[in-house]
Amino acid sequence: MTELSTARSSLVRDAPAPPVRIVLIGLGAFSRSHLAWYTQHAADASSWGIAAYSGRSRALADKLDRQDGLYTLTERDAQGDRFEVVSSIVRAHPGDDLGALIDDISSPAVSIVTLTITEVGYRLDPDDAPDLSDPLVARDVCLLGDVANGIVAFDAARPQTTLVRVLLGLEARRRRESGPIALVSLDNLPDNGGRLERGMLALAASLSPELVDWISDSVSFPSSSVDRITPQIAEDELRELIVTTGDEAPVVAEPFSDWVVSGAFPGGRPQWETAGARFVDDLEPWEARKLWMLNGAHTLLACLGLLRGHRTVAESIGDPVCRAAVESLWNEDAACLPACLGLDEYRQALVDRFANARIEHRLEQIAADSFMKLRLRVVPVTEVLLRRGELPRAGAAAIAAWIVAARRGLLPPEATAPSAHSGAALSSLLTRLSDVVGASAPFADEVESIRVSYEEV
Numbered sequence: 001m002t003e004l005s006t007a008r009s010s011l012v013r014d015a016p017a018p019p020v021r022i023v024l025i026g027l028g029a030f031s032r033s034h035l036a037w038y039t040q041h042a043a044d045a046s047s048w049g050i051a052a053y054s055g056r057s058r059a060l061a062d063k064l065d066r067q068d069g070l071y072t073l074t075e076r077d078a079q080g081d082r083f084e085v086v087s088s089i090v091r092a093h094p095g096d097d098l099g100a101l102i103d104d105i106s107s108p109a110v111s112i113v114t115l116t117i118t119e120v121g122y123r124l125d126p127d128d129a130p131d132l133s134d135p136l137v138a139r140d141v142c143l144l145g146d147v148a149n150g151i152v153a154f155d156a157a158r159p160q161t162t163l164v165r166v167l168l169g170l171e172a173r174r175r176r177e178s179g180p181i182a183l184v185s186l187d188n189l190p191d192n193g194g195r196l197e198r199g200m201l202a203l204a205a206s207l208s209p210e211l212v213d214w215i216s217d218s219v220s221f222p223s224s225s226v227d228r229i230t231p232q233i234a235e236d237e238l239r240e241l242i243v244t245t246g247d248e249a250p251v252v253a254e255p256f257s258d259w260v261v262s263g264a265f266p267g268g269r270p271q272w273e274t275a276g277a278r279f280v281d282d283l284e285p286w287e288a289r290k291l292w293m294l295n296g297a298h299t300l301l302a303c304l305g306l307l308r309g310h311r312t313v314a315e316s317i318g319d320p321v322c323r324a325a326v327e328s329l330w331n332e333d334a335a336c337l338p339a340c341l342g343l344d345e346y347r348q349a350l351v352d353r354f355a356n357a358r359i360e361h362r363l364e365q366i367a368a369d370s371f372m373k374l375r376l377r378v379v380p381v382t383e384v385l386l387r388r389g390e391l392p393r394a395g396a397a398a399i400a401a402w403i404v405a406a407r408r409g410l411l412p413p414e415a416t417a418p419s420a421h422s423g424a425a426l427s428s429l430l431t432r433l434s435d436v437v438g439a440s441a442p443f444a445d446e447v448e449s450i451r452v453s454y455e456e457v
């Protein structure tokens, strides 16, 4: 970690840029505190450069481009700030620069494509098929059909959705015979590699059977559990950081970071293990521990914390009511996880990380798409407990908090969430979360009784 007196002079490369061998899609805060940081700290960092593509906005790509891809990572804890200039990103492009994206994905030098496009960016339905109820997906699937039938030329296709853009890159790679490649989701989704694989294969079927076969043979989909709290920087703080660091695109993160990966990289990969990444055969318990305990608690804190008038995770975990709800959720999680995962230490560390008041992690940011997050992070535990004949009260509390927060308009609007407004809709809302929770009358009663108590908050 480099201590900077002034970062302005450091936003210049002191060594030649590494060759582009990784394509990063979803250039945001997290990919820069995590993937780019691990790549910079790998023993063979000088051989692995990243071409980064923003998901939707071109502003960040433009800023980074003006800085030759360099930016300052501020590691922030109770003791103070430490600064490091990260230089593993060598090019930044807006996400709609399709020509460059296809060239990069189909380049024989590139062996990895990563995605950090948020959970909703995949636009898949609960069965991991392309969500045809989403007009952009429906349009792009039609477009693939038109390309397949020669109605639209491959080079003239202009898809809007990320997975279809990546698919065109893979098709170009197949045609160029550029060899195998790994497609790696770094989003907070269970079985993120499996989901991405199923989604890509379903989309490929709309283009050609040859592409389906090529993907099955030549593309790997490693799964991974990623962890580093990296909040969006508030406007006033951003202005301050720009002055301190001379950096138009700074990132702030906690010191903690973790990356557990499972799966093959057929075209090679950086020695990320030398930077602390762990490669395992069985990802599931690690992934469940992180998604249920960290992200599940974040989703609960976002709904209940906003309801109780809090603004940040640190404020919320300092409220005894929220803390008790989180502890109960963790008790239910722990009852469904193997004890060998060091759960007591993990819980204590989470409390300390959440309580880091110098990291301003706004509940409003975390609250985005909470309904989908409940389904993926809270409901799996609720289902296990219901099947065991137990009543998962903490899971019910998380759902009740979502209902009341959504009814009060405290959560950002969600494209795919059902209305939380009508009491009569409760059972259908629970069924949208899962058939198992929807079918349990005692569970619905529990949600309703906690909801009534939260209405008084």
Ligand SMILES: NC(=O)c1ccc[n+]([C@@H]2O[C@H](COP(=O)([O-])OP(=O)(O)OC[C@H]3O[C@@H](n4cnc5c(N)ncnc54)[C@H](O)[C@@H]3O)[C@@H](O)[C@H]2O)c1
Residues within 6 Å of the ligand: 025, 026, 027, 028, 029, 030, 031, 053, 054, 055, 056, 057, 116, 117, 118, 119, 120, 121, 122, 162, 186, 187, 188, 189, 226, 227, 228, 229, 230, 231, 232
């Ligand atoms: N921030 C964290 O603490 C953290 C930690 C672990 C994992 N993650 C994962 O990384 C994701 C991104 O987090 P971030 O902090 O970088 O967010 P961010 O808002 O800074 O960046 C998100 C990126 O995804 C793109 N994107 C957003 N919605 C999209 C959509 N519908 N389709 C395509 N692209 C879209 C954006 O344009 C941007 O490039 C999270 O959703 C999560 O899955 C984040």
Ligand SMILES: O=P(O)(O)OC[C@@H](O)[C@@H](O)[C@H](O)[C@H](O)CO
Residues within 6 Å of the ligand: 119, 188, 226, 227, 228, 229, 230, 294, 295, 298, 299, 365, 366, 368, 373
């Ligand atoms: O939008 P989400 O819920 O996936 O992310 C919000 C936070 O829970 C998340 O970013 C955590 O800070 C992160 O997963 C920590 O590693």
